[in-house]
Amino acid sequence: MGSDKSNKVLIVVLLIFIQLAKPGDAKLSEKLARNNTESEGTREEKFLSLFSIVRFPNVVCTATNSYNGTCLTSAECTTNGGTASGTCASGFGVCCVVTIQTCGSSTSLNNTYWQNSGFSSAYTTAGQCSLFVSRASSDVDQLRLEFLTFTLAQPDSATLSTTGQCITDSFTVSGSANIVPAICGSNANQHMYVNIGPGTSTVTLSIITSGTTTSRYWNIRVIQIPQNTDYTAPDNCLQWFTEAAGTLVSFNYQYAAAPIVQHLAYQDYTMCIRTNQGFCGVKYALCTPTASYPYGISTVAAGTAAPGTVMDSSCAYDWLQIPCVTDQANSIVTSVGATVGCASKLCGILGFTVTTDSTTATTSLYSYRRPFEVRFYTDYKEFLVTAAAAENYGFCLTYTQQPCLSTVTSG
Ligand SMILES: *[C@@H]1O[C@H](CO)[C@@H](O)[C@H](O)[C@H]1NC(C)=O
Ligand SMILES: *[C@@H]1O[C@H](CO)[C@@H](O)[C@H](O)[C@H]1NC(C)=O
Ligand SMILES: *[C@@H]1O[C@H](CO)[C@@H](O)[C@H](O)[C@H]1NC(C)=O
Secondary structure (H helix, E strand, O other): OHHHHHHHHHHHHHHHHHHHOOOOOOOHHHHHHOOOOOOOOOHHHHHHHOOHHHOOOOOEEEOOOOOEEEEEOHHHHHHOOOEEEEEEHHHOEEEEEEEEOOOOEEEOOOOEEEEOOOOOOOEOOOEEEEEEEEOOOOOEEEEEEEEEEEEOOOOOOOOHHHOOOOOOEEEEEEOOOOOOOOEOOEOOOOEEEEEOOOOOOEEEEEEEEOOOOOOEEEEEEEEEEEOOOOOOOOOOOOEEEOOOEEEEEOOOOOOOOOOOOOOOOOOEEEEEEOOOOOEEEEEEEEOOOOOOOOOEEOOOOOOOOOOOOOEHHHOOOOEEEEEEEEOOOOOOOOOOEHHHOEEEEEOEOOOOOOOOOOOOOOOEEEEOOOOEEEEEEOOOOOOOOOOOOOOOOEOEEEEEEEEOOOOOOOO
16 A cells, blocks of 8 residues: 555656656756755745756756767657657756758757758758757857768869859758858868847758759758857857867868869858967968868969969959968068068968968968958859869868967067
């Protein structure tokens, strides 16, 4: 008889818990996250506090398949369309991983993985496949998209007027407060920040495909980022790097000499580097090996440009823009212009240089302007569709923040 009674109590507790975990209860995560030190006024709260042991925050957790999930109750995981993969909150929660493969789905759960139908098999369907993303909580105003797998058709390389454009396939974002360029090709390990404006509730990620002969693959992690954290990117940054050193790579950079057309048309975005405390500048260098994977950003309509004509106003079509970029380590150059050894735009294939008299590539350049930013701009088409002139490889640059020395003051 006694055990019957405690079973009933247990059932009551479970019912209350299921009530708590009702789908669509916007305040649920708040309730679950609330700590127990606050004074509890209402009778309901007093009653619930008896069971406070089962309250836990909906934090990120690592699933058994190594994906990142959210710690939820088993019922919440089901209503969110997730899959329980391991436990969390001392076994009271499940690590809920949300992977979406159905086109036209919606999500508001942090760390949603958007995959092509049938991932990790190829997707060959033509059409539009979208994911509608809304805020996980009211303090979210940014998404970080991590391209774990990203293979779409290469940009056009057949027609001069459209070379570099994402004509067969493209990935686009709409509804964002920042301008997100359309991209295609190979972009694994790249990322993007998408801002959600105050008047917007949904941002749409779309993959538009034409033709059924291309094998596409994607697995995109959608991270929801709250406002004003130290990992919230500034508004103007499509890419945001927070480490002291790292690598900046143009979209569809192939780390190989083929295909000839790699960097994309219609790009205009900024890569930002978070200034670490005690650092005053950034050193940029070509990734190695430079001989196999040249740097190339269109300069002129035909053939190669002479040294010294691959910066500033000579970069009429496509360029990398770095504020007052110089080959002088640990020095301050205050005015912009080649004659004082400081440029702002770089292009060409002759190397990564700001000097006018060199035929050989400088391998490292420096900038001492804050914020640390590199803008990449390309126009609507690329030159030299057939010539192996490597004008359209794009860039792979390593960056290393430079400590403030006594000889350096920041501009
Ligand atoms: C717990 O609640 C108190 C009172 O509301 C608050 O001051 C404190 O910051 C909270 N602690 C945590 C870890 O949320
Ligand atoms: C999980 O998150 C960590 C930290 O952001 C990251 O390093 C790891 O790659 C993520 N794993 C997956 C499968 O997304
Ligand atoms: C989403 O998860 C990431 C870790 O993967 C975390 O940094 C971020 O704060 C979470 N966002 C929200 C709104 O909880």
